[in-house]
Amino acid sequence: MRGYRKPTVSIIGASGYSGAELTGILMRHPSVKLEKLYAHSQAGKNVSDLYPALNNSMTYAPFDGSMDSDICFLALPHGQALELVPALRDAGKMVIDLSGDFRIKNPAEHLEYYKNRKPDGAWMTYAMPELFYDRIAASRAVSNPGCYATSIILGLAPLLCRPMDTFTVAAVNCTAISGISGAGRSGKTELSYAEMNDNVRAYKVGLHQHTPEIMQALGSSVSSPGFDFMFTPMIAPLTRGIYTVLNVRFEDNAPDCEHVTGHFRDFYASAPFVRMRDRVPEVRDVTYTNFCDINIAGAGNGKDLVIVTAIDNLVKGAAGQAVQNMNIMLGYDQALGIA
Amino acid sequence: MRGYRKPTVSIIGASGYSGAELTGILMRHPSVKLEKLYAHSQAGKNVSDLYPALNNSMTYAPFDGSMDSDICFLALPHGQALELVPALRDAGKMVIDLSGDFRIKNPAEHLEYYKNRKPDGAWMTYAMPELFYDRIAASRAVSNPGCYATSIILGLAPLLCRPMDTFTVAAVNCTAISGISGAGRSGKTELSYAEMNDNVRAYKVGLHQHTPEIMQALGSSVSSPGFDFMFTPMIAPLTRGIYTVLNVRFEDNAPDCEHVTGHFRDFYASAPFVRMRDRVPEVRDVTYTNFCDINIAGAGNGKDLVIVTAIDNLVKGAAGQAVQNMNIMLGYDQALGIA
Amino acid sequence: MRGYRKPTVSIIGASGYSGAELTGILMRHPSVKLEKLYAHSQAGKNVSDLYPALNNSMTYAPFDGSMDSDICFLALPHGQALELVPALRDAGKMVIDLSGDFRIKNPAEHLEYYKNRKPDGAWMTYAMPELFYDRIAASRAVSNPGCYATSIILGLAPLLCRPMDTFTVAAVNCTAISGISGAGRSGKTELSYAEMNDNVRAYKVGLHQHTPEIMQALGSSVSSPGFDFMFTPMIAPLTRGIYTVLNVRFEDNAPDCEHVTGHFRDFYASAPFVRMRDRVPEVRDVTYTNFCDINIAGAGNGKDLVIVTAIDNLVKGAAGQAVQNMNIMLGYDQALGIA
Amino acid sequence: MRGYRKPTVSIIGASGYSGAELTGILMRHPSVKLEKLYAHSQAGKNVSDLYPALNNSMTYAPFDGSMDSDICFLALPHGQALELVPALRDAGKMVIDLSGDFRIKNPAEHLEYYKNRKPDGAWMTYAMPELFYDRIAASRAVSNPGCYATSIILGLAPLLCRPMDTFTVAAVNCTAISGISGAGRSGKTELSYAEMNDNVRAYKVGLHQHTPEIMQALGSSVSSPGFDFMFTPMIAPLTRGIYTVLNVRFEDNAPDCEHVTGHFRDFYASAPFVRMRDRVPEVRDVTYTNFCDINIAGAGNGKDLVIVTAIDNLVKGAAGQAVQNMNIMLGYDQALGIA
Structure with a gap:
């Protein structure tokens, strides 16, 4: 397929369990290229230091705000995606957020259950493929469901x-x-x-x-x-x-x-x-x-x-479903690289 | 206490997990004497062959119908106590049955849930000490609750x-x-x-x-x-x-x-x-x-x-509760030898 | 690749843990076609009855002696491959045996350790790829090492x-x-x-x-x-x-x-x-x-x-190494479909 | 036994796993009285907050240097007993130390393996009852072996x-x-x-x-x-x-x-x-x-x-052996309260 370049992918918060599961799926995915792994506390370490079974020699880098990849997964603790996601979206990135930050529409309910205040409108398509396939396909930024x-x-x-x-x-x-x-x-x-x-x-x-x-x-x-x-x-x-x-x-x-x-x-x-x-x-x-x-x-x-x-x-409850959503957003078969 | 003889105890079905737990509690019980352990498939083996942690050198014997002990615990698979219990009771033994055979009053319900038919009247005091203490204290044969x-x-x-x-x-x-x-x-x-x-x-x-x-x-x-x-x-x-x-x-x-x-x-x-x-x-x-x-x-x-x-x-759900019931039936403190 | 037909593969003894691991690897292998799964005691059952995670709807069949596939894995209990392997080899099949039946050259040692007598010459290439790559590549029938x-x-x-x-x-x-x-x-x-x-x-x-x-x-x-x-x-x-x-x-x-x-x-x-x-x-x-x-x-x-x-x-100690050996025997990259 | 007072016991470092195991054994021991539980980081908490299975309502206190009990067990991290033990010994207490601080006679070896320097003579009877029973019986302060x-x-x-x-x-x-x-x-x-x-x-x-x-x-x-x-x-x-x-x-x-x-x-x-x-x-x-x-x-x-x-x-490798040593030091049967 001449002239075709696979979309590039990065993971922010790559060193936790969901991040590692994402790493494993995305490094084997046939139609995207895993480009960068960002992780704060583990910055400088190699994937193989933490997860030798992945047999991946990429190095965790601290995220400095600049994003080269086309697609961005966020697997951060609750609360940390609230500011990052809008910036990435504004920069034209495709975003799949695995945290709870953008799952709940109602800010009062969000405040009650997550104990942090978030701006109005801080909501993204709730990316449960079996229920909201069309909305996901039409989205550039989605919120991955909880496990x-x-x-x-x-x-x-x-x-x-x-x-x-x-x-x-x-x-x-x-x-x-x-x-x-x-x-x-x-x-x-x-x-x-x-x-x-x-x-x-x-x-x-x-x-x-x-x-x-x-x-x-x-x-x-x-x-x-x-x-x-x-x-x-x-x-x-x-x-x-x-x-x-x-x-x-x-x-x-x-x-x-x-x-x-x-x-x-x-x-x-x-x-x-x-x-x-x-x-x-x-x-x-x-x-x-x-x-x-x-x-x-x-x-x-x-x-x-x-x-x-x-x-x-970690799969249907996190990383697998996130990649399923990415596939839908990219117009791929939703099971590509997962099954 | 001159002239006093501790009541003697036997366990029928002593080689399963409930039987082993009973063995452990009863061999350390200050006011009864563990006398005989009966087990069919493990007959001839030593307790220490199966449960070395008990540090008990008694030998499992096949039960031949004759019972010398004053008190008899049955820890048999469901169905096997139906005939044994009446015979032991008639022989004047104090009986605590850990199976489901005598728990349900209504024979139709018993048949539906346990898939075996039992004679009318095949019911014994349901020995949940926290609910039926007085009935247990007045009984010579009781049915120990399920876990x-x-x-x-x-x-x-x-x-x-x-x-x-x-x-x-x-x-x-x-x-x-x-x-x-x-x-x-x-x-x-x-x-x-x-x-x-x-x-x-x-x-x-x-x-x-x-x-x-x-x-x-x-x-x-x-x-x-x-x-x-x-x-x-x-x-x-x-x-x-x-x-x-x-x-x-x-x-x-x-x-x-x-x-x-x-x-x-x-x-x-x-x-x-x-x-x-x-x-x-x-x-x-x-x-x-x-x-x-x-x-x-x-x-x-x-x-x-x-x-x-x-x-x-295995304790409150089986052997511990069974000994608690024995204590009540003997007029002992209900926690004796268990706590 | 016009005219090219992927080699076909069957597993005899497919329902045990090594057989299931083989099933998983071979059903995803890009360059062979998993054709038949043979299992004696589980015959008639579906893979998904025993191993739903494999998501494979093939049915276990009893092995009746006739083998259509090009390649044959045997994952049977020790002793059961002794007669099957020669017949399959004579029928021109490529054979990878995961049992211990053909691992030991010396019949006296085999008898001592495996407690069954085997004919002289009942030995096949000991298929440890890191040691005997060339011999494996030149073999039509090999014995997969123990774990x-x-x-x-x-x-x-x-x-x-x-x-x-x-x-x-x-x-x-x-x-x-x-x-x-x-x-x-x-x-x-x-x-x-x-x-x-x-x-x-x-x-x-x-x-x-x-x-x-x-x-x-x-x-x-x-x-x-x-x-x-x-x-x-x-x-x-x-x-x-x-x-x-x-x-x-x-x-x-x-x-x-x-x-x-x-x-x-x-x-x-x-x-x-x-x-x-x-x-x-x-x-x-x-x-x-x-x-x-x-x-x-x-x-x-x-x-x-x-x-x-x-x-x-189950992988390097059994099924993964067996597929690695198959790859070598077929002239494929030895890691194909495994990594 | 008129006039007889059971020896009293305290545990310093009572909230770790060895300390909890000691608590369990000593609270049931027939011939000593468990008096005080000292624990630094858990001070103020109740035993039942951390170890409900012990069913003990004592409260952890910070150790302030004064010790009323006759016998003192130390279950502290390596290094922390070095100064405490001499003081307790000088105060006439019977001491059983479960740490590694006093196990090794040779200070150079201690330094190499434990990475902390200790004074000459900081060694106590190595309390392995099966080897050094008589020495233990004659000691007022002993070092409990490692697991x-x-x-x-x-x-x-x-x-x-x-x-x-x-x-x-x-x-x-x-x-x-x-x-x-x-x-x-x-x-x-x-x-x-x-x-x-x-x-x-x-x-x-x-x-x-x-x-x-x-x-x-x-x-x-x-x-x-x-x-x-x-x-x-x-x-x-x-x-x-x-x-x-x-x-x-x-x-x-x-x-x-x-x-x-x-x-x-x-x-x-x-x-x-x-x-x-x-x-x-x-x-x-x-x-x-x-x-x-x-x-x-x-x-x-x-x-x-x-x-x-x-x-x-936690038993023969720590708390059980420590109580066995206490029994020997007190002239009791060495198995008292343990078996």
């Missing part, structure tokens, strides 16, 4: 965004187990091996910052939810994965489980990374993949359905 | 068995994570290290044999429940522990969280093994102990409470 | 197969830790999660079937070894990986560590999967890769060197 | 401290795997769950501070060792335990394995916590116990013996 949110939204969207017949969801009770990499590359005592081996711990009980993101994506909101929503996240002794159990209560009787499964299959007919499963998924079914596996089971009481979803928090 | 059931019942009993004021529980959504020892000492491929490391798996979604036991203990029933109850069990990569999240929905507004915590403290005022906690418990807080730790948190929506409980499935 | 053997041979070959100057190895003391997948997809109680979590266990102390294979590859033999060799394998609670510590004692003083490292670098100059490391490797540095990482450190005593190697037992 | 050292010394002492007949040990090659609690209660990134799960890492290759301690205890020394000694420590994904493989090379032929086992049994005839095992021990055989399990196997070559030992690093 918990991905596992929950994909398990509920067909019921809530394209309601079935006369069935109405009354309440959703959700518990989700995350692998410990979800807490980032960290030296906190409570995340040390000696503390987390043989342990399980719930956290942020009664309040989790992903809730408004979930409600918003499902066409609802925290302040006036269309259904009752409870969410309890937990960490357990595994490195990767999010395992989510959604107890869905309907207004009257629950619809037939096969029927709902069919509805989900239709809804996700063109989604290459959602798999409707005949049996309950396990975390290892999706580890190191971009799949979201979903199973729907009836409950003996006739009133509830139990929807179980599984993803890899 | 999941223990973690759930203790988290709900104060709300359901001694209802508060005008608040009524409408629904309980429960997910619980069990350590893998809960599946017993086993050679199933799906429980192998290579399959369960870095994995989580739900099972019996929509139907679990502990449900009727839970409803019955809470004064309700599967067939006509006083509240909606959903339960999804999971196994995760830890050896011991049950971690249970109970989302409790109230008819109207949820009662105040502090108020409910106070109600629980009152309810468990004389229960030495229930600890009301100020923060969310972790599994490691209770591992190798007979404690059940409970925390109650409010939810942002004002309608739900989130109750989290943690136990060690 | 422990790979990690040990690569750590010793430069010293023993291309001796340095006047230095002579007197003794090698080796301990190696294997991930539990090395024991195969199994339902043995001693490999269950509840037994192996928080555990370490040595086995075959004083005698391991990989010893003759190692000695033979290093140009020595069990019966008349050129140096003393001790090997103790252990399993520890990890899924994948072999971590090997080699204490090498020299006749006189140990050579300088930097000097030896340079010698290794020369020896492995054209080996794309061996990485000489400046710091001690960790298992996670090589997990899910075909790399063998090696570090050499001096000892305070001036007489020993400590050589540490790390591989992924 | 690695314990597992190694117990596996070698019968050969080296009471040599057999004409057999002479020529070389010992040792590798040992430690549980991660051995690194202390820590927030280092490299000890986080996400880094250590599925990982193994050797460290201090070629040089470990326990080496001089080991040589000294075995009647040898680093500077003029009676035999060659190589030691490589590793951490693996388990919380507790040290698993040690000792390849022992003899000058001529190795003695018979049964014969050596008998010699070990004699040597340890009065040691209640050493168990000679007929099969290779596993870590879980000794977890949460004060046992050191030892197995001796012959090697095919007739020149080596393989000695495998297993201990719990």
Whole structure:
């Protein structure tokens, strides 16, 4: 293809777990060129110092504000992208932000859940490909969904965004187990091996910052939810994965489980990374993949359905989905270089 | 104490994980004498062959029907105690059965959940000390609660068995994570290290044999429940522990969280093994102990409470509780030899 | 490339862990076509039933003796390839056998270590690419090295197969830790999660079937070894990986560590999967890769060197190395489809 | 026992893992009274905040130099006991120090391995009960052995401290795997769950501070060792335990394995916590116990013996052994309150 130059890509915040996962996917991606890796605290180190399995000899550089690449991934702690993204966008860069900074439209909700104030309009396309493909394709800058949110939204969207017949969801009770990499590359005592081996711990009980993101994506909101929503996240002794159990209560009787499964299959007919499963998924079914596996089971009481979803928090919950979004924005096959 | 002879104890089914845990507690118990260990498939082996950490040189014998000990623990797979228990009882033995065979009063429910038919009247005192202390004290043969059931019942009993004021529980959504020892000492491929490391798996979604036991203990029933109850069990990569999240929905507004915590403290005022906690418990807080730790948190929506409980499935969920029951039946301090 | 047909490949014994790893690599390999998966006990099941992460919808078939593919991988338990391989070779197939059946030249040694008798001449090219590249390239049927053997041979070959100057190895003391997948997809109680979590266990102390294979590859033999060799394998609670510590004692003083490292670098100059490391490797540095990482450190005593190697037992220790060998036999770049 | 007052005990450095293990043992000890827990960084917190499983409501206090208790355990980081111990000893306290500060007699060796200078004479009885019972019984202040050292010394002492007949040990090659609690209660990134799960890492290759301690205890020394000694420590994904493989090379032929086992049994005839095992021990055989399990196997070559030992690093490797020493110093049964 004469004259064609592959788009170039950089990652800001490349040394964390999501950044490393992005590095691995992008260095093998057939149709972009990974150009620069920016990382503040690890600047000067080689990728292979931190992640020898990637076998990548690039060096982390401090980000000084100038960006040569066409496309820019940001995998920074929450709060740090708020100023960077507008500058990059103004400089004509394509931007995919993996933080929570631009996920929530409503500034009051953002303030409440993320504890930092952000300017009005600091919102970008919420880049859940299975729900907002066209918007993503039309965007130059997008906000990549959170890992918990991905596992929950994909398990509920067909019921809530394209309601079935006369069935109405009354309440959703959700518990989700995350692998410990979800807490980032960290030296906190409570995340040390000696503390987390043989342990399980719930956290942020009664309040989790992903809730408004979930409600918003499902066409609802925290302040006036269309259904009752409870969410309890937990960490357990595994490195990767999010395992989510959604107890869905309907207004009257629950619809037939096969029927709902069919509805989900239709809804996700063109989604290459959602798999409707005949049996309950396990975390290892999706580890190191971009799949979201979903199973729907009836409950003996006739009133509830139990929807179980599984993803890899670093792939579909972060880097894989981010590259999927990049593919869509570039007009590529959305699975290119991921599957 | 001249003339006093310590009661003697035997364990039938001593070579499994619950049996080994019982062995460890009973061999150190100050006021009973562990006399015989019966185990079918491991007969002839020494305790130290299977469990060197116990440092016990007793030999497993096949059970031939004759029982010399005063007290008999049965830690057999479900179904195998049905015939043994009546014979032991008729022989005047004190019996504590750890299986599910005698937990459910209603034979139809037992048949549905355990898939084996049992004679009418095959029921024994449901030995949850925090609820039925007096009945246990008056019994010669009791049925020890299941591990999941223990973690759930203790988290709900104060709300359901001694209802508060005008608040009524409408629904309980429960997910619980069990350590893998809960599946017993086993050679199933799906429980192998290579399959369960870095994995989580739900099972019996929509139907679990502990449900009727839970409803019955809470004064309700599967067939006509006083509240909606959903339960999804999971196994995760830890050896011991049950971690249970109970989302409790109230008819109207949820009662105040502090108020409910106070109600629980009152309810468990004389229960030495229930600890009301100020923060969310972790599994490691209770591992190798007979404690059940409970925390109650409010939810942002004002309608739900989130109750989290943690136990060690082999101690409070099996052997520890069984010895606690023995102590009660013998008129000892219920914590003797356990704490 | 008009008229060109990719070589076709089948796997016999495809449902075990090595077979699944082969499936994953070969289904993505750019220059062969994975055609058939044979598996006895799992016949009729779909790959996705056992390994959903592979996202492969092929069905396991029982092997009936007829083979259409050009290339045939055998990933069977030891003993089962002895009759299959000659038949496949006679039928003109290219064969890569992952079992131990054809690794040892000396039938008496084979009998002693593998406990089965094999015909004279039942030996094939020992396919360690870093040592025997040319022989592999000239072979139609090869025997893939064992996982422990790979990690040990690569750590010793430069010293023993291309001796340095006047230095002579007197003794090698080796301990190696294997991930539990090395024991195969199994339902043995001693490999269950509840037994192996928080555990370490040595086995075959004083005698391991990989010893003759190692000695033979290093140009020595069990019966008349050129140096003393001790090997103790252990399993520890990890899924994948072999971590090997080699204490090498020299006749006189140990050579300088930097000097030896340079010698290794020369020896492995054209080996794309061996990485000489400046710091001690960790298992996670090589997990899910075909790399063998090696570090050499001096000892305070001036007489020993400590050589540490790390591989992924299922990749460089099995499936990755097997595909590397296939690439060499087909005249491809040896890293094609693996890196 | 009229007039009798139990000796009182305090722990300085009570909030780390060894301190917590000491707390657990001492609070249940029948013949001492645990009086005070000192901890600098955790001062003001309750034991139950950090270690709820201990069910202890004592509060950590900062140590201000005044000590009321009769007996004092120090479980501080290396270096911090150097000044405290002499002061406590001068105040007439019985002292058991768990740090490395007083283990090595030779100040030059101490400086080299611990990197801090200590005054001449800063040495205390090396309190390995199986070797130096009488000296411990006669001491008022002792130095508790290191965890690695314990597992190694117990596996070698019968050969080296009471040599057999004409057999002479020529070389010992040792590798040992430690549980991660051995690194202390820590927030280092490299000890986080996400880094250590599925990982193994050797460290201090070629040089470990326990080496001089080991040589000294075995009647040898680093500077003029009676035999060659190589030691490589590793951490693996388990919380507790040290698993040690000792390849022992003899000058001529190795003695018979049964014969050596008998010699070990004699040597340890009065040691209640050493168990000679007929099969290779596993870590879980000794977890949460004060046992050191030892197995001796012959090697095919007739020149080596393989000695495998297993201990719990926090019990026999730290707190359990420390209490064993206290018992000896007080004239109690050495196993009192530990077994």
